[in-house]
Amino acid sequence: MYKYDSYDQAMVDTRVAEFRDQTRRRIAGHLTEDQFKPLRLMNGLYLQLHAYMLRVAIPYGTLNSAQMRVLGDIADKYDRGYGHFTTRQNIQYNWIKLDEAPDILADLASVEMHAIQTSGNCIRNISSDQYAGAAADEIVDPRPYAELLRQWSxxxxxxxxxxxxxxxxVIASDTDRAAMRLHDIGIQIVRNMAGELGCAFYVGGGMGRTPMIAPLIRDFVPLDQLITYSEACLRVYNRYGRRDNKYKARIKILVHEIGKEEYSRQVEAEFAHLLTQGIEPPIAELERIVPFFADPAYDLTAPDAIDRSDPLFALWYDRNCHAHKQPGYSIVTISLKPVGGIPGDAPADQIRLMADLARDFSFDELRVTHAQNIVLPHVRKADLYDVWQQLDAAGLGTANLDGIGDIIACPGLDYCSLANARSIPLAQKISERFAAPEKQAAIGELKLKISGCINACGHHHAGHIGILGVDKKGVENYQLSLGGCEGADTSLGKITGPGFDEDGIVDAVEKSTEVYLSQRKDGERFLDTYRRIGMEPFKEAIYAKEPVNG
Amino acid sequence: MVESQLRFRNDEPVGDPAITVDNFGEQTNAAAVRIEPGDDARDLLPYLDRLKLVEVNFPAFTDGRGYSAARILREAGYAGELRAVGDVLVDQLFAMRRCGFDSFAPQAPLDPADAEAALTRWADVYQATADGRAAIWKKRHG
Incomplete structure (x- = not known):
């Protein structure tokens, strides 16, 4: 993975010094809270309901064991002994003191990490495919391009x-594991007819209160114009994006209002101009970055066979391990979704254990997924049983990847000052309702996503089952939607009808799964059945009056 | 005209009052103009030869359109004074400088030591912009 040189290190060190100075001026009263707010946000520091929250950047979701260990240590030293992995492949800490924030940044900088632009009205941490470099279906590792964009942004x-x-x-395979088209800019690395690599640009996607799937703006930008084209996209947005209403200020609204043809015409004009300005790093810079992401030294004789004699291990292997491009290896996803747990939360001891496992079994690498899980990208199949036993002993052996228990949930009203409803207790209740492994196994792939408000941090629009918490005259109420999906066949969920209270929504989810189980045809996932039979059968079951006895 | 608190030019400041972009095209002897956030800086490009001062107004420091306006003018070859006015704060000075501003007239005076620290803190930069500094990639590859 990427290693900082002296320039990169100086940049994060300087940022620590700058933020220390800004914090000092805030505490001394030289900066008003209104003036300080955008500065702290650009360093990932939010004021939440109870305390400051610090969001740490994990660029394109990749980190090494030393970095992971420091994340665990920060949880112990500055927080309440745990961290929360987010849908942006980052980690956040919920109980931070303002005067300690600069020290945390210094600890992060000591392992080439930072919290730069993890919040605020700026270009955020670049996300990518959590299986990058290991997936069998990618045409190239997307992370060097993400790193180039990280430095530029x-x-x-x-x-x-x-x-x-x-x-x-940024992704580089047709299977989209990063919800690419639900981003302000989604970039897919592609090959053209001549076999050259380039970038397809999708602009104007997003979730929030007005979910949109990004349209294709340009099907091929040569690699040596990637930065220039990105800059053109951003400049048009900076100049013409709406600033009169924060709910209409995302680029998706601009692209929607003027149309993708007009937006792309303006981008092309700006692009033609910027090409004359010499702002593109030379291709040598990309060539410098690419080798950092070279394949690790795989054991070419690693056996491909799996010993399935332990049924619990076999269950976990089938659910949580993914095909690796290298024979004899697997991509392991560690579920941070134990039954009754808080999605994405991990205590410091678990974080450090995952670091140790990465060091010992995965060429020192980990990934954070946008589904709030952790990946060990390169594990020898022969080591899987050992890895699983260690995970299981630490409470990290849950076998539910992409199942109904693998819930994405935002922090909700338990932490967030924007939320209308709680997300975490609901996720806990649903995972308890479906706790039985055979029940989960019968349902198979079902992506359930919960947001505690219309801002959609829990990606409910993209859930096969989505739940949105709203405030209904002071009472928490939950809307159910069906049929959302991220990936190559991205679709947005549709609301079933009137909302439910907390117990009612759990029942409604269960009834939806019952409709699926009774109607599915061979090999169909929940989403496939929904797409085939439509909303009506689900509505009928969910809103049916209970039969009256007697 | 407004008085600059910080100025990074050696020529004499222009004394003309800055007029609106709308009026500038008609007033053929005008040399100073003020850009508001909604103005298109490219409307000024036909007049660069007679322009000596462009003020870019930041009514609120959170409105970043003025940064694009500044770069567009510099990229088009404008070499006169480019002055940030309005809600100009210490922690935005460096980014403004990088976008081509070379004078600053904040509505509330800045602490000189804080301003100096903000402008000199960063030894290197990741991007090539209007200030002519060599980006880190340039230093890496020559």
Whole structure:
């Protein structure tokens, strides 16, 4: 993975010093809270309901064991002994003291990490495919391009106060594991007819209160124009994105209002101009970055066979391990969704254990997934049983990847000042309702996503089953939607009808799964059945009056 | 005109009052103009030869359109004074400088030591912009 050189290190060190100075001026009263707020947000520091929250960047979700260990240590030293992995492949801490934030940043900088632009109206941490470099279906590792964009977008002086936040994802396979088209810019690395690599640009996707799937703006941008084209996309947005209403300020609204043809015409004009300005790093810079992501030294004789004699291990293997491009290896996903647990939360001891396992069994690498799980990307199949036993002993052996228990949930009203309803207790109740492994196994792949407000941090629009918490005259109420999906066949969920209270929504989810189980044809997932039979049968079951006895 | 608190030019400041972009095209002897956030800086490109001062107004520091306006003017070759006015704060100075601003007239005076620290803190930068500094990639590869 990428290693900082002296320039990269100086940038994060300087940022620590700058933020220390900004914090000092805030505490001394030289900065008002209104003036300080965008500064702290650009360093991932939010004021939540009870305390400050610090969001740490994990660029394209990749980190090594030393970095992971420091994340665990920070949880112990500055927080309440745990961290929360997020849908942006980051980690956040919920109980931070303002005067300690600069020290945390210094600890992070000591292992080439930072919290730069994890919040605020700027270009956020770049996300990517959590299986990058290991997946059998990618045409190239997308992370070098994400790293090039990371450097370009860090402290970009023109784009420090955009109309609204700006999220970029980079992938390089047709199977989209990063919800690429639900980003402000989604980039897919592709090959053209001549076999050259380039970038397909999708612009104007997003979730929030107005979910949109990003349209294709340009099907091929040569690699040596990637930065220039990105800059053109951003400049048009910075100049013409709406600033009169924060709910209409994302780029998706601009692209929707002027149309993708007009937006792309303006981008092309800006692009043609910027090509004359010499802002593109030379291809040598990309060539410098690419080798950092070279394949690890695989054991070419690693056996491909799996000993399935332990049924619990076999269950976990079938659910949580994914095909690796290298024979004899597997991609392991560690579920942070134990039954009754808080999705994405991990205590410091678990974080450090995952670091140790990465060091010992996965060439020192881990990934954070947008589904709030952790990946060990390169594990020898012969080591899987050992890895699983260690995970299981630490409470990390839950076999539910992409199943109904693998719930995405935002922090909700337990932490977040924007939320209308709690997400975490609901996720806990649903996972308890479906706790039985045979029940989960029967249902198979079912992505359930919960947001505690319309901002949709829990990606409910993209859930096969989505749940949105709303405030109904002071009472928490939950809307159910069906049929959302991220990936190559991205679709947005549709609301079933009137909302439910907390117990009612759990029942409604269960009834939806019953409809699926009774109607499915061979090999169909929940989503496939829904797409075939439509909303009606689900509505009928969910809203049926209970039969009256007697 | 407004008085600059910080100025990084050696020529004499222009004394003309800055007029609106709308009026600038008609007033053929005008040399100073003020850009508001909603103005298109490219409307000024036909007049660069007679422009000596462009003020870019930041009514609120959170509105970043002025950064693009500044770069567009510099990229088009504008070499006159480019002055940030309005809600200009210490922690935005460096980004403004990088976008081509070379004078600053904040509505509330800045602490000189804080301003100096903000402008000199960063030894290197990741992007090539209007200030002519060599980006880190340039230093890596020559």
């Amino acid at each position: 860090s402290f970009h002086p023109e784009f420090v106060t955009l109309p609204r936040k700006f999220k970029i994802a």
